[in-house]
Amino acid sequence: MENFTMLQYFQWYYPADGSLWKKMEREAEELKTFGIDTLWLPPAHKGMDGGVSTGYDVYDHYDLGEFNQKGSVATKYGTREELLRAVKAGQAAGLQVYMDIVLNHLGGGDETETITVRKVNPENRNEFTSEPFEIEAYTKFTFPGREGKYSPFQWDFQCFTGVDYDEKTGESAIYSIQNQYGEGWQDVLDTENGNYDYLMLSDIDFRNPSVVEELKRWGEWFHETVGFDGFRLDAIKHMPATFYNEWLDHMRSVTGKELFTVGEYWSPGKLDDMLRYIDATEGRMSLFDACLQANFSNASKQGNEFDLATIFSGTLVEARPELAVTLVENHDTQPLQSLEQTVDLWFRPLAYAMILLRATGYPCIFYPDLYGAKYSDEGNDGEKHEVTLEAIPQIQTLLGLRKNNVYGTQRDYFDHPNCIGWTVDGDADRPGSGIAVIISNGDAGFKDMEMGKEFAGRVFRDRLGNIEQEVVINEDGWGTFHCNGGGVSAYTAD
Structure with a gap:
């Protein structure tokens, strides 16, 4: 099965100029070529602040930018017709489209x-x-x-x-x-x-049966209208799990589609709470790995004092990899937002390597890490702040490596607090696949790692361009791989 990668196709401060749906229609083919497979779109309905609302303050689920309500016809992201064209363009390009569903309030x-x-x-x-x-x-x-x-x-x-x-x-x-x-x-x-x-x-109030039936009817209408492929569910920790069990079963039954679903149960450091929710929903949905995102944030702040060997400890991708959507940041954790939990710039390439170049988890890239972002807002200190988020230049290379190389059996070498690595030994059905990754949050490091005897004599090079030294795999299938201090290297065979 081919590796998939999701892109969160917005950030909190995306301009309120009605341009996002048109941008998606324009970029769909390029995004697919780039290595993106699925797009998570922002809430498409009218919010209480009309054309400037992010949609999380939902006013009318049926208004996709069609009616003059709350001071505008279009939503922040565009009109109903622009949304429908964007989704069709995405799907025609081979992308799956996930809609953000806000049913809590x-x-x-x-x-x-x-x-x-x-x-x-x-x-x-x-x-x-x-x-x-x-x-x-x-x-x-x-x-x-x-x-x-x-x-x-x-x-x-x-x-x-x-x-x-x-x-x-x-x-x-x-x-x-x-x-x-x-x-x-x-x-x-x-x-x-x-x-x-x-x-x-x-x-x-989901105890009211009329509400539940109306939300089922709306879900059917929404799918008939837009024709999407899956859901991102907002704020699920504030809602009875029984509602989404019933609603998702209904939606999958009436559409006859899998409708991949990822829920936002945001409880950093509380893996047990997330596992309880998975049990309550009987595996009907994946969850964002809030625990891993918190580890990334802590690791980026602590530098070489953070024990990299523990980076996956207490995470969903460690406990239930088949239901973990891994991420580095999102619209809630970005600077100046309600759940701000940022990952410092130096660590972002390392974090993206840890979600894109491993055989477990379903990685989700955050919009500014692909496009960059500039915005200003008031912080918790009451002061206005200017924020610049730089795009990660290695993203395109990492996406290509994920698409072409990360297949096979994974071997982990998490045996040092400041230098970790892993190999994925390739798939016979994918010629050229296989990869060795090494990461340091301290000094320059090296690690002996096994690729497999089938690679004996093969030359491996760092595709991220950080290390010039080639690695020749010995007759036993092992090689010595290097990385720079505070850096990441990803080696594949010539």
Whole structure:
């Protein structure tokens, strides 16, 4: 089976100029030639901030840039027709297209309702801090700009578990809505803050069967309209696992497609939580390896004090490689974002080698590492910051090596705190395949590693161009491979 690589085809600060879908249509063939196989697109629906919304503040799932709602027709990324053309162009070029699905909450309600709520302790959401009382909340979604096209369904307070704003008093807090489906939160696996059902805005209540049926209908409509190949699921730790079990089974049944799915269960350092979620969803979806991304960030900050031999310890790709989507950064971890957990520039080529040049995991490249990015925003310190993210020049070479060489049996040499390596011995059906990789986070290093006797006498060269010295494999199938300090080298046979 051919190695696949995913590209997150956006970043948080992508310009709000409606250009992304047109850019994708233009670049689709080039991206496939480059070694990209799948594109993860941003949320395609209208957000509560209209044409400047990233889409994670979802207002109307049915508005793909078609209706004049929230101050614009187009979304941040373009119009409905531009989206459809982009997806068709991607698929015609041989790319698979994954859509970002945001079903945890809605924002930007059209009307207020007087509803009964109880305040909760933000640090222990199971603890009520008030008796029931009334607030005015924006929990009525009538979508007047769409006028019932595609779906007549309207949302009200019976569709939500909580809100965070009282229009009557202007107070912000976490309010548990008292509706016919319960006075407390839904049953979610994550126990942070007591119960982490509530994240933001108007939190969707999946205990309401009308809501579940509407989201199934929307999913069918979305696939019929766009014809995508898979999903990235947002904020799943804040939702009952049982909902996605039912929804994914339904979507796969009605479409007759595999619909590859990766979920965002973002719990760095909490592998057990992620494994519990995998058990609860019975392997229906892959997860992003938040634990590995945290290790990359820590390693980049600690330099030679970080024990490279432990870089994969406590990670999903170590525990469940078949369900791990590996990554270096994403739109939430990038500088100035809510889950900021950056990987320093010097370490990025090393991290990308560790996800692209290994036989395990499904790697995902972040948009700025391919294209670069410049933006400014306010940080947690209240100050404005200018950010420049440089593209990684080795990305194209790494993608080519992944596509052509990373096949066969992998042997790891994680026997030194500052210098690690591995070999993948090639596949007889892929002439020229096989690779040896060596990485240092300290001084220049070398390592004796086995390629296999079938490579005896073959000359290996560093395709990343960091080491000029050739390696000749001895009669037993071994070679001595070198790398520079703080660098990575990847050797293949002539």
